[in-house]
Amino acid sequence: xxxxxxxxxxxxxxxxxxxxxxxxxxxxxxxxxxxxxxxxxxxxxxxxxxxxxxxxxxxxxxxxxxxxxxxxxxxxxxxxxxxxxxxxxxxxxxxxxxxxxxxxxxxxxxxxxxxxxxxxxxxxxxxxxxxxxxxxxxxxxxxxxxxxxxxxxxxxxxxxxxxxxxxxxxxxxxxxxxxxxxxxxxxxxxxxxxxxxxxxxxxxxxxxxxxxxxxxxxxxxxxxxxxxxxxxxxxxxxxxxxxxxx
Numbered sequence: 424x425x426x427x428x429x430x431x432x433x434x435x436x437x438x439x440x441x442x443x444x445x446x447x448x449x450x451x452x453x454x455x456x457x458x459x460x461x462x463x464x465x466x467x468x469x470x471x472x473x474x475x476x477x478x479x480x481x482x483x484x485x486x487x488x489x490x491x492x493x494x495x496x497x498x499x500x501x502x503x504x505x506x507x508x509x510x511x512x513x514x515x516x517x518x519x520x521x522x523x524x525x526x527x528x529x530x531x532x533x534x535x536x537x538x539x540x541x542x543x544x545x546x547x548x549x550x551x552x553x554x555x556x557x558x559x560x561x562x563x564x565x566x567x568x569x570x571x572x573x574x575x576x577x578x579x580x581x582x583x584x585x586x587x588x589x590x591x592x593x594x595x596x597x598x599x600x601x602x603x604x605x606x607x608x609x610x611x612x613x614x615x616x617x618x619x620x621x622x623x624x625x626x627x628x629x630x631x632x633x634x635x636x637x638x639x640x641x642x643x644x645x646x647x648x649x650x651x652x653x654x655x656x657x658x659x660x661x662x663x664x665x666x667x668x669x
Contacts (some may be wrong), residue, residue, distance in 0.1 A: 424538075425469065429461045429487070430476040430503070435524065435529050439450045439474055439503060442531045458482030465494045469605045472519070472538055477504040489515050493566055494601055499541070503536055563610060565600045567592055572598060576614050580645050581625040581653065582607050594647060618664060619643060620656040627666060 430436045436454050443450055453468065455461035473491055477484035488500045500518040509525055515625060519541070520534045528567045559619040562573045580592045584604050591598045591607075600607075610617050615627045625643060632644035633655075643663075655663055 424469050425453075426450070427453050427455065427461070427464060427470045427473045428470075428503075429455045429458075429473060429479065429484070431456050431479050432476075435476070435503075438526060439531070442476075442526055442528050443535070445528065446532045446535050458484075458487045461487060462490065462494075463587060464489050466601070466603050469495055469603055469609070471542070472499050472501065472535075474501045474503045477502060477506045485516060488518070495606060496601065500540055501611050515612065519619060565598050566602060567598045568599055570620075574598075575629075576611065577626075579611075579616075579626055580629045580647055583653075584622045592648065617663065617666065618658050620654050623653050625653065630667075633663065633667070637662075 426443060428436050428443075430439070433456070436456070440452050440454070443452060453464060453470075458479045461479075462611075469663050470651050473488070475484045475488050475491075479487065482497050482506065484502065488502070491498060491500065495657075499550060501520045501522065503524070504517055504523050505524040509609060519538060522534060561576055563576050563579075565572045572641065574591070574593055578593045580594060582589055582591050582604065586599075589600045589602055589604055591600055604621070604624060606630060608616070608624055611624065616624055617627055618624050625645065629646040630643050631646050632650075634642055634644065636652065636654065637643045641660050643653050643655060645651065645653065
């Protein structure tokens, strides 16, 4: 389980981290001390659960939670705060829980148990949906400039990271999407896409050349983007060549 703690008070973050680890020792926990830090984190990493304070100084926690939900639709939000008058907003955001400071260890444990039960239920529903699914979904939604754009997956040539977001290249067009690369990789892994580098996710059907580059590096050339140099990570070179039986 990957968890983010967003709170501008270090003691509160430390206490919450300790209580979570007591209940779920194997949890991977990352922290952010402000709304700005949190959004940078959400664009780089995908989380299962976010513990969010309401008053962060630079942004209202409920606003940040709504933004996090847009960037990572499957993430669950838990408001962990000293304020008890935001329950209605928490309900609007569909928060998993609302816990007050000082933290009650039993409340933390109940929250984690609630998350695990919900995740198990969602997995069962998802598997049932796969069995009933008759035709695969051929489009993907991209949140761009506060709009949701639907594009054909088969038209996506490659995706790259840039300026705290991802740039999706679609046959001559480009969209800047408020979504992490990890999220795109997860959504497109069954559609012939391969992560050649931490900064690049490519559609294998558009690869026209794999060639050596400077300093013993390897690059790929993509159809329609022949002038772009897309570097292949050293750990991905072998697998990429195997995909093309090289």
